[in-house]
Amino acid sequence: MIHxxxxxKRYGPITAVDNVSLSVSAGEIFGFIGPNGAGKTTTxxxxxGLLAPTSGSVSIGGISMAENPSAAKALVGFxxxxxxxxxxxxxxxxxxxxxxxxxxxxxxxxxxxxxxxxLFSLSNWGDELIEAYSHGMKQRIIMASALLHEPRVLVVxxxxxxxxxxxxxxxxxxxxxxxxxxxAVFLSTHTLGVAQDVxxxxxxxxxxxxxxxxxxxxxxxxADVREEDLEEVFLRLTEEETQAA
Numbered sequence: 001m002i003h004x005x006x007x008x009k010r011y012g013p014i015t016a017v018d019n020v021s022l023s024v025s026a027g028e029i030f031g032f033i034g035p036n037g038a039g040k041t042t043t044x045x046x047x048x049g050l051l052a053p054t055s056g057s058v059s060i061g062g063i064s065m066a067e068n069p070s071a072a073k074a075l076v077g078f079x080x081x082x083x084x085x086x087x088x089x090x091x092x093x094x095x096x097x098x099x100x101x102x103x104x105x106x107x108x109x110x111x112x113x114x115x116x117x118x119l120f121s122l123s124n125w126g127d128e129l130i131e132a133y134s135h136g137m138k139q140r141i142i143m144a145s146a147l148l149h150e151p152r153v154l155v156v157x158x159x160x161x162x163x164x165x166x167x168x169x170x171x172x173x174x175x176x177x178x179x180x181x182x183x184a185v186f187l188s189t190h191t192l193g194v195a196q197d198v199x200x201x202x203x204x205x206x207x208x209x210x211x212x213x214x215x216x217x218x219x220x221x222x223a224d225v226r227e228e229d230l231e232e233v234f235l236r237l238t239e240e241e242t243q244a245a
Contacts, residue, residue: 001026001075001153001184002047007056009042016042018208019056026152029175029185031199033192033230035238039208040188041081044157047186048078060153074102077151081158081188083142087131091122091141094130098145109148116144120170135162143171153184160191172198196230206238 002024009017017039024030034040045051047058049069058065060072086094092113099109117123120140130138139162146154154175160168168191175185175198189195195202196216204212204219212222216230223236 001061002030002186003057003059004043004047005057005059007043007046007058008054009039009046009051010054015208017046017053020205020208020210021056022203022210022213024153024184024186026182026184027179028201029179029187029199031195031202032186032188032205033190033195033202033234034205038205040205041157043205044080044155044186044188048076048080048155049073074149075152077146077149077154079142079146079154079156079159081161083138085130085138085142088129090127090129091117091133091144092126094141095145095148098148102149104149112148112150116148119174120144136164136167139163140167143174147178151183153186154178155186157188158190159187160189160194168194192230192234202230204234204237212237 002022004020004022007017007020008015020043022030032040032043042051046053049065049072061075063072063075065072086097089097095113095116096109099113114123117126120143122137122140122144125133125137130141133141139159143159159171163171172194175187179185187195187199201213201215202219203210212219219230219233219237220226220228223233225233225236
């Protein structure tokens, strides 16, 4: 469903993303982890169609993001790390705004919007202005809007920031359920315990390059450890790369 080939993004002399190639299949949760400034968010913004790469290509469901961006984006639900919300809209009005962007039929919106509000425990807040929402509620309304049109691909950048333990469990279960229904999930997070729990495969990006990719077991093997958790594996891999440089 997701295919990145030789993706590179340069800002003047700085190479933020360096020749990254990745694929994510339908029904798979792919974790994307790395230190701050490693190139995660730049990669995700290119994947979501918000940035154009310097070179390389992105395709979603076999559709080229460069050649047919509208069709490619229509398959994607996107949750950015710093979402922008219209505070003077109610939650329901924001969902309606999102539905208009995706050209959702009115009858489908009428079915889906209440379900999304209920799923994210926002049913009692649908008619309240977003400016009255807590940070966690704003995170949840963004996720509700990303899933409203039933995307075949979900791209999520740091979804757990500001969420309480109950909401974190909700999001984890939701990602697993979406993958079980055939959605391809691309998850970038610093919450490595979540990545370890839900991801089928994980890619580690460091200084713009993917230095390791595979199952958690594969990453343990590459880091030459047996019992350590993903945090320790991640530290081993990135430290080795730093020393090698």
